[in-house]
Amino acid sequence: MPRQRANERACDKAIKTTLTYRSIFKYPLTFYQLSTFLISSKTFDYVFFKNELQKMAKKNYIQTKGGKFYLNSIKPVSWELRKKYTEQILAENKHIFDLLKTIPWIKLLGVTGSVAAYNADKRSDIDIFIITSKNRLWLTRGFTALLLKIVNAYVRVDAEPGKICPNLFIDESYLTWPPEKRNVYTAHEICMLQPIFQRDDAYFRFLKANDWVKKYFPNFVLDYPEAFKVKSKKSIVDEIEKYVMGLQISYMRKKKTKEITEKHIIHFNKHDNGPRILEAFKKY
Known part of the structure; x- marks a missing residue:
């Protein structure tokens, strides 16, 4: 008893x-x-x-x-309406996701934030998360930004409704989240990630590399594929990657605030919601 x-x-x-x-x-x-x-x-x-x-x-x-x-203390949003808006956003941007799929180094393209949580409204932008091939991070970011700008889908101001915000890139050698950045907010974002397309089981490899999320969400369980070995051969494209990385970092330097721009990760976190949400969570 x-x-x-x-x-x-x-x-x-x-x-x-x-x-x-x-x-x-x-x-x-x-x-x-x-x-x-x-x-x-x-x-x-x-x-x-x-x-x-x-x-x-x-x-x-x-x-x-x-x-x-x-909870008794809140007036909830309409679950059905938010689902409708989210599905509409995803359907309207399918052709853009298909366009990004032509970039050969994208291993995973997924949506995060309110769209991933099926909690989007008319004011929502579309946050996307991209995993790239090893040592192809900056080339992928460059082509992603270029294609989105060509079709006028690239977000130009903060939280521009209906636009796509590619705010997080990692390459497949950097799948595991750093221990110092692990918390319920990050775990929730990882669990809510909605894959649009993947190659070489990148989505499942990402989840397996971050199985620490079970500390917060023990019921979030998926069957993982067998281990996938990342292969990388020296290529002239490696030198192009280094050059493109230098160009983009130089361009960003004047505007940079809290953004992370490294060899294996790009995170445009100028308006990171994590601290605000965690603080609000503590107050309840």
């Missing part, structure tokens, strides 16, 4: 913690979303979790409407 009660308390806490985090975005969760992205240090049996969730809703510890769950 004591163990049963301890499990009930732990499960209730995990549910409240998860809904608290999502309340920052005013976003309600379906049962599937809540169970899959449950913030917890342990896993719970499906039937046990479902019963605890129903008990909490029945006692009005949390609210439920239309099969969605949320």
